[in-house]
Amino acid sequence: MPSLPEVQAVFGGALRNDATPGHSSALWALFAEPEALAERRLAAYRRNVIGNWRSALASSYPVLAQLLGAQRFRQLADRYIASYPSRSGDLNAYGGELAAWLDDSSLSNEQPYLPDMARLEWALLVAYGAADAAVFDLAALADVPAAVQPNLRLHVWVGAALIESPWPLVDIWQAHQLAEDERDSALAAIDVRSPTAPCRALVVRSEGRVLALALTASAAAFLRALQSGQTLAEAIAAALSVDPAFNPGATLQAFIAQRTLTGFSMNDAT
Amino acid sequence: MPSSSAPAAPVPSTRLPLVAGIGLRAPHHAQVLAERPAVAWWEVHSENFFSAGGAPIEFLHRIRQDYPLSLHGVGLSLGALDTLFEAHLAKLAALVERIEPVSVSEHLCWSSAGARHFNDLLPLPYTEAALEQAVARIERVQERLQRPILVENVSSYLQFADSMMSEWDFLVAVARRSGCGILLDINNIYVSACNHGFSAQTYIDAIPADLVGELHLAGFEACEDFLIDTHGQPVHSPVWDLYEYALGHLGAKPTLIEWDVDIPSLAVLQGEAAQAEQRLRARMHNVSASPLEPGHALAA
Numbered sequence: 001m002p003s004l005p006e007v008q009a010v011f012g013g014a015l016r017n018d019a020t021p022g023h024s025s026a027l028w029a030l031f032a033e034p035e036a037l038a039e040r041r042l043a044a045y046r047r048n049v050i051g052n053w054r055s056a057l058a059s060s061y062p063v064l065a066q067l068l069g070a071q072r073f074r075q076l077a078d079r080y081i082a083s084y085p086s087r088s089g090d091l092n093a094y095g096g097e098l099a100a101w102l103d104d105s106s107l108s109n110e111q112p113y114l115p116d117m118a119r120l121e122w123a124l125l126v127a128y129g130a131a132d133a134a135v136f137d138l139a140a141l142a143d144v145p146a147a148v149q150p151n152l153r154l155h156v157w158v159g160a161a162l163i164e165s166p167w168p169l170v171d172i173w174q175a176h177q178l179a180e181d182e183r184d185s186a187l188a189a190i191d192v193r194s195p196t197a198p199c200r201a202l203v204v205r206s207e208g209r210v211l212a213l214a215l216t217a218s219a220a221a222f223l224r225a226l227q228s229g230q231t232l233a234e235a236i237a238a239a240l241s242v243d244p245a246f247n248p249g250a251t252l253q254a255f256i257a258q259r260t261l262t263g264f265s266m267n268d269a270t
Numbered sequence: 271m272p273s274s275s276a277p278a279a280p281v282p283s284t285r286l287p288l289v290a291g292i293g294l295r296a297p298h299h300a301q302v303l304a305e306r307p308a309v310a311w312w313e314v315h316s317e318n319f320f321s322a323g324g325a326p327i328e329f330l331h332r333i334r335q336d337y338p339l340s341l342h343g344v345g346l347s348l349g350a351l352d353t354l355f356e357a358h359l360a361k362l363a364a365l366v367e368r369i370e371p372v373s374v375s376e377h378l379c380w381s382s383a384g385a386r387h388f389n390d391l392l393p394l395p396y397t398e399a400a401l402e403q404a405v406a407r408i409e410r411v412q413e414r415l416q417r418p419i420l421v422e423n424v425s426s427y428l429q430f431a432d433s434m435m436s437e438w439d440f441l442v443a444v445a446r447r448s449g450c451g452i453l454l455d456i457n458n459i460y461v462s463a464c465n466h467g468f469s470a471q472t473y474i475d476a477i478p479a480d481l482v483g484e485l486h487l488a489g490f491e492a493c494e495d496f497l498i499d500t501h502g503q504p505v506h507s508p509v510w511d512l513y514e515y516a517l518g519h520l521g522a523k524p525t526l527i528e529w530d531v532d533i534p535s536l537a538v539l540q541g542e543a544a545q546a547e548q549r550l551r552a553r554m555h556n557v558s559a560s561p562l563e564p565g566h567a568l569a570a
Contacts, residue, residue, distance in 0.1 A: 008383040032429040041427040089345020090317040129321025208325030
């Protein structure tokens, strides 16, 4: 009599793979039903399990699904499912490794922007449920002596993500937010196949809705520096090295208004 | 189980209202916030609100202000020995603390092995080992949440050769030993009874009324020569009959309409809830008119 973990390991293994004759003796011995009946009923479980994962991927990657079409997206989903088991009882958490997997997938040869789009869509999902942003205390910032301000460390909202890509990610993503008839003409206007000017997509959340915005190169350098824990002065320097015309005040204002920046702390490092 | 087993803690009666509620799913969120429809209570899937912030949690807080709310989990995998359990429980505990739901429930099943999750409600072998594992996890959940939970019978398409007891004996034993209550899914009983050839009435007769805190109703679909619990249909006529039978045996219980795929308009769900409500009211009326115990009233 197999132990409970053995029963579940054999049953679980059969849900992820086709019931091949290789594991059949241990598998079919589990069930009270005759083998032929058990096989059909196990297939119902397998369809359900695989179907749940397919649906989860389709719901997390709607733009990818549109870009690939239903049939190719399903093929992609099935290959991903075969390689990546679910690690959570929360089905919404399934699919976080899709971008990394696509990096190495031949599927991306034809549409090389797919991995970055997957990265963007997952970042949008993470931002959708990330902890609420604190409201930046501008009055407290104004009280900081001017001499100290360069040493401030600004806090970036935990849900903010900056995705840099050679492909026009934000344009493609925005086109896919349109109704179907408008989407096609918007997509036709974008040259999705050849790398254009690098795109820096910032993921933000406003009133519960998530969106992708395109940043300038200098604003992206500024935000990257803040994300990595550099001081305000260091972040401004990083942005100015990209573009001497960088405007720190306007950029700060925009990030604070979008809730990309949530607060600041004094530089108490040595 | 032998009656000499250790007495379980008494099951506090659920605080769900004794009326029919509806499973609340994403397609109806905006409408429910805007219109505040006359629905007695809602039940949501806990996992859909595990996020740290944002729209889902904001939504649930607003619903909680105006309606009794039940959190119904699908991912704890109470009958497994996986490594994911404590992390999942921590998320559930955080949600329960934030939302303070009227009721918390989960499924008597397994969904995971090792560090893998199958995200489905899989049947347990009805053995002493599975019983002990489920009881241990339910006790852990109740300790962590500081409240009793309700545990639901799942539908199944397969039975295990090693099962030593019936599903109903297993369910009652789990409740008695762990001190949890039972969420009795009438549709699941019907589906499993058809698939495995047992009597749905025998199942219901074996469930002590005082253990039951909630009933579920949903639709199934026929697949080849067996039934699948799809939650994508109206409640079928034989399930309504079985529901009436269950009310006769158990007395009136808070009842939920579940519909999870091909979700119809809210009005359709309200229509289903009204049908349950009608039967609940008839049952309550019968009780007040008759001095008989529920079990006797049914046999009469």
